[in-house]
Amino acid sequence: xxxxxxxxxxxxxxxxxxxxxxxxxxxxxxxxxxxxxxxxxxxxxxxxxxxxxxxxxxxxxxxxxxxxxxxxxxxxxxxxxxxxxxxxxxxxxxxxxxxxxxxxxxxxxxxxxxxxxxxxxxxxxxxxxxxxxxxxxxxxxxxxxxxxxxxxxxxxxxxxxxxxxxxxxxxxxxxxxxxxxxxxxxxxxxxxxxxxxxxxxxxxxxxxxxxxxxxxxxxxxxxxxxxxxxxxxxxxxxxxxxxxxxxxxxxxxxxxxxxxxxxxxxxxxxxxxxxxxxxxxxxxxxxxxxxxxxxxxxxxxxxxxxxxxxxxxxxxxxxxxxxxxxxxxxxxxxxxxxxxxxxxxxxxxxxxxxxxxxxxxxxxxxxxxxxxxxxxxxxxxxxxxxxxxxxxxxxxxxxxxxxxxxxxxxxxxxxxxxxxxxxxxx
Ligand SMILES: [Zn+2]
Numbered sequence: 001x002x003x004x005x006x007x008x009x010x011x012x013x014x015x016x017x018x019x020x021x022x023x024x025x026x027x028x029x030x031x032x033x034x035x036x037x038x039x040x041x042x043x044x045x046x047x048x049x050x051x052x053x054x055x056x057x058x059x060x061x062x063x064x065x066x067x068x069x070x071x072x073x074x075x076x077x078x079x080x081x082x083x084x085x086x087x088x089x090x091x092x093x094x095x096x097x098x099x100x101x102x103x104x105x106x107x108x109x110x111x112x113x114x115x116x117x118x119x120x121x122x123x124x125x126x127x128x129x130x131x132x133x134x135x136x137x138x139x140x141x142x143x144x145x146x147x148x149x150x151x152x153x154x155x156x157x158x159x160x161x162x163x164x165x166x167x168x169x170x171x172x173x174x175x176x177x178x179x180x181x182x183x184x185x186x187x188x189x190x191x192x193x194x195x196x197x198x199x200x201x202x203x204x205x206x207x208x209x210x211x212x213x214x215x216x217x218x219x220x221x222x223x224x225x226x227x228x229x230x231x232x233x234x235x236x237x238x239x240x241x242x243x244x245x246x247x248x249x250x251x252x253x254x255x256x257x258x259x260x261x262x263x264x265x266x267x268x269x270x271x272x273x274x275x276x277x278x279x280x281x282x283x284x285x286x287x288x289x290x291x292x293x294x295x296x297x298x299x300x301x302x303x304x305x306x307x308x309x310x311x312x313x314x315x316x317x318x319x320x321x322x323x324x325x326x327x328x329x330x331x332x333x334x335x336x337x338x339x340x341x342x343x344x345x346x347x348x349x350x351x352x353x354x355x356x357x358x359x360x361x362x363x364x365x366x367x368x369x370x371x372x373x374x375x376x377x378x379x380x381x382x383x384x385x386x387x388x389x390x391x392x393x394x395x396x397x398x399x400x401x402x403x404x405x406x407x408x409x410x411x412x413x414x415x416x417x418x419x420x421x422x423x424x425x426x
Contacts, residue, residue, distance in 0.1 A: 001022065001029075001034075002022075002024070002037075002038045002039075002040065002415075002420075003020060003023070003033060003034065003035075003036035004020070004023070004040045004042045004047060004380060004413075005020045005040065005041055005043075006018045006019075006041065007019065007021060007042025007043075007045055007046065007047045008047070009031075009046065010046045010047070010348055011048060011049050011352060011353075011357075011370050012349065012350075012357040012358075012367060012369070014349050015349060016370075017046075018042070018043075019031045020033030020034075021042075021047060022036060023376045026375065026376055027374065027375060028371065028372055028375075028376055029372065031370075031371070040380070040413060040425060042380060044382070044384075045381060045382050046348075047370065047378055047379070048355075048378065048379050049352075049356045049357075049369075049374075049377065049379075050080065050081065050356075050379050050414065050416065051080045051082065051333065051355040052081065052085075052356060052359040052363075053076065053079075053081050053083070053084045053085065053305050053332075054172075054230075054304040054359045054362060054363070055085060055172075055233070055256060055258075055305060055306045055307075056072065056076070056085065056086055056087065056305055056306075056307040056329060057086070057087045057089070057325070058073070058084075058086045058087075059072070059309060060090060060106075061091065061092070061099070061102075062090050062091025063091055066311055066396060066397065067309040067395060067396050067397065069103070069107050069110060069115070070112075071394055071395055072086075072309075072395065073107060073110055073112035073113045074112055074394040075307070075394040075395040076113035077112050077411075077414045077416070078329075078394050078411065078422050078424075079305075079332055080333050080379035080411035080414055081113050081329065082113055082377040082379070082416045082421075083113060083114045083377070084114070084116065085116045085117070085142060085143055086115055086116075086117050087145065087147045087148065088117070088119050088120045088125070088145065088147070089146075089147055089149070093124055093125045094119050095119060095120035095124060095125070097132070097135040097136055097138065098139075099119075100117045100141045101139045103117045104139070112421050113416065113421070116140070116363070117140060117142070118141060118143040118145050118147070118172065119136040119143075119144055120145070121144040121145055121151070121157075121171060125148065125149050127146060127151055127152055127156055128156065130156065130160055131144070133160075133164055133167055134167055137167050141169070142363050143169065143170050143171075143230070144160060144169055144171050144172070145171065145172035146173075147172060147174045147232055149174065150173075150174050150175070150208065151174075152178060154211060154215050157171070157212065158218055158219055162219050162222060162223050164228070165219065165223045165226055165227035165228070166224075168364060169228075170228040170362060171227070171229055171230065172229075172230040172232050173232060175205055175209045175231055176204045176205055176208055176279065177203075177204045177207045177208045177211075180200075180203055181200045181201075182200075184198050184201070184204075185197055185198055185200070185281070185319055186198075186200065186266055186277070187201075187202070187269075187281045187283050187284065188201035191266050191269065191270075192266075195269060195270065195272070197269070198320075200281050202238055202283065202287070203238070204280075205236045205238075205280055206238040206239045206242060209231060209234075209243065212229060213229070213253065216246075216251055220251065220252065226252050227252065228254070229251075229252065229253045230253070230254045230255065231253065232255075232256060232304070232306070233256065233280060233306050234255045234261075234291070234300065235257075235261045235282075235283050235287060235291075236283055237286055240255075240290050240293075240294045240299055240300075241290075243299055243300075244294070244299040254301040254302070254361070255294075255299065255300050255301060256303065256304035257291050257294065257304075258304060258305060258326075258328070259328050259331070259336060260278060260282065260306075260326050261283065261288065261291060262292070262340070264276065265284060265285050266281065266283060266284060268282055268401065269282065269319075272319050273319075273401075274315055274317060274319050275315065275399060275400070275401045276326075277319060277322055277323075277324055277325075278308070278325055279324040292340070292344075292346070295340075295346070296350065300354070300358075301354075301359070301361060302354055302355075302358040303332065303354045303355055303359075304359065305328045305329055305332050306326070306328070307326075308324070308325025308326055309327045309396055310322075310325055310327075311396075311397075312397075312398070312399055315399060326400075326401060327393070327395050327399070327400065328400075329395060330394065330395060331388055332355075333355060334388075334408060334409040334410050335388075335402060335405070335407055336351060337351065337407070337408060337409030338385075338405075338406075338407040341409075342408065342409075376415050376417060377415060377417055378413075378414070378415045379411045379414050379415075380412050380413035380414075381409050381412070382408070382409070382410055382411075383408045383409065384408060385406050385407060386407070386410065387403075387404050387405065387406050388402045388403050388404060388405050388407060390403055410424070412424045412426075413425060
């Protein structure tokens with residue numbers, strides 16, 4: 001039994017407290033205190049449902065030098081995540097029921113965050129032949145995606161949506177038109193021209209989202225079930241507008257945004273530092289403001305990390321040759337708590353929703369409310385500020401574009417089904 005005393009509660013329904021939360025048998029037993037062996041002082045802190053990340057690259061199997069299930073899932077619980085969807089663009093890609101099952105079993109034995117693997121939509125993620133979705137789902141896959149690559153063949157995506165619809169699985173897309181993107185390493189525009197760097201235009205994202213929404217319309221018209229399309233790491237104002245229009249028209253589409261697109265802009269590339277190299281690229285202030293609007297008005301359903309670890313040696317290459325990606329599992333919540341909530345007044349309740357019920361809805365899971373009887377997969381967040389220090393990361397990627405940023409809202413206790421999986425209480 002654990003008692004968290006004098007703590008404020010926050011979930012998608014709102015804020016309450018302070019209350020004394022008694023936890024035992026994997027559940028919240030009482031919000032009115034009680035006897036417990038372990039007593040935690042929650043004064044000044046708030047307690048939220050455990051976070052769910054829809055988009056993390058844990059690199060296993062095949063690239064364990066960058067990250068593995070242990071380091072990645074430890075990074076997750078340190079970031080307050082109790083549940084995480086791993087991307088299938090590993091080496092080899094996760095495209096068989098055996099591979100999904102192996103990931104699930106290994107992750108379960110680690111006893112950290114709960115792993116919900118995404119499986120490839122097509123064999124080897126080559127965009128040609130669909131994977132056996134029913135068997136993948138039976139093995140534990142919760143999402144189908146060729147993330148890391150774009151789905152060039154609209155017919156294959158349509159067939160994938162039709163197949164997944166019958167199973168109730170969402171299909172997630174990395175929406176970038178490969179032809180328009182070409183060799184772009186940063187946002188296309190005046191700054192890229194000034195720096196002499198190849199640009200990846202916002203139209204590459206918007207054009208692909210527009211196409212994918214038409215593919216969804218087709219699948220919706222042809223399917224007896226409801227196909228669900230999820231747009232990953234949305235980064236542009238125009239892409240956001242397309243998703244907003246589609247939602248208003250009643251299309252079954254959802255979308256996520258990342259911590260880096262919400263807190264950094266293309267201006268960071270002036271340093272030529274490959275730490276800021278990511279796909280889709282960091283965009284303009286105007287795009288970022290549009291994403292913020294989208295978080296508020298429900299166009300965006302979730303904040304997802306796109307945690308993308310690499311070795312420091314790879315990331316220290318010059319900007320043209322370094323790989324794309326930013327690791328962020330351990331800083332995502334404190335970053336947005338500080339930059340959006342504390343500095344800009346973004347509602348805390350909605351921010352927590354974007355880490356909990358929002359991503360849960362994308363997967364078709366029920367919302368979690370902190371009440372007696374609720375599952376005790378929880379995170380305790382402290383307002384105390386400290387700077388980002390990648391040397392302390394559990395992730396193997398011990399570098400960060402946010403190094404030195406002073407943030408509050410750090411997870412100091414993470415529980416999965418009542419079990420402590422991360423503790424950093426003072
Ligand atoms: Zn992607």
